[in-house]
Amino acid sequence: MIAPLNIEPETLNLKPGPDALPPIASEYAPMNKITNVFADEIRLMTATLRMSTLGGLSMAECGSAELQQTLFEHFRQRLADDQIYLFPFEIDNRQLNLVKSLAELTDQARFKNVELTGKYRAIVIFVHGIEKLNDNERKRFFQLLNFFRDRFTMIAYPIVIWAKPPHVRQMAQSAPDFWSWKSELFIFPTDSVEMATGFGPRTRPPLERYIHALLADSEYIVWNDLYLPLKAIRSAEAVQSTTTRDDFS
Secondary structure, three states, rough: OOOOOOOOHHHOOOOHHHHOOHHHHHHHHHHHHHHHHHHHHHHHHHHHHHOOOOOOOEEEEOOHHHHHHHHHHHHHHHHHHOEEEEEEEEOOOOOOOHHHHHHHHHHHHHHHHHOOOOOEEEEEEEEEEEOOOOOHHHHHHHHHHHOOOHHHOOOOEEEEEEEEHHHHHHHHHHHHHHHHOOOEEEEOOOOOOOOOOOOOHHOOOOHHHHHEEEHHHHHHHHHHHHHHHHHHHHHHHHHHHHHHHHHHO
16 A cells, blocks of 8 residues: 555646546657557457456566556556556565465455445456566466466456566476466567656656555555545435434424
């Protein structure tokens, strides 16, 4: 959960919730270029995720952390238009069994509460962070992927594993049985775009980056879309009850 900061969203003319994010094309100068270069891959990936709301396993190859971050934000907004919530999940070197980590994640309240808001008909999990593992951890990670591959069928949510090209090749070699289970491999080659070091979310001022991270946080969305409406109903009922008692007094 993002640490709280005492500031109203209206300060930046943003309203709470995923719809608060400004249109990508107007805010990111390079975003139009990126979406044009990767138009076919983005279209295919979006269509695949729309049709795979009950599960599925895909890979995405992307060699740049900045490009990946920008694509995440693009897909977050694009899928939200179809009432699909993008749930990012970063691999933890303390738990290298990915299927176990995802099973635990989908059982957590912060995940299930997204469904309870009623705003989304499906949730897609974007897995990232393979590049942060050291060589031994990554080797063990791929071994566990291969060994527990059949258990991914028990996770009823589409999963996309993002990785850099060398790690994608290592996955294919070290976890061949798991690799054969994937439905798609989406490729976003970084040599297709002139990679400026400052594009994407990092170009925003710190305060604005904080606000956007907060509005995209699943726990904030649950608080805004589920808790606040319920609290408003309870408050309205209390006011109505008080008014009714006053009428009879």
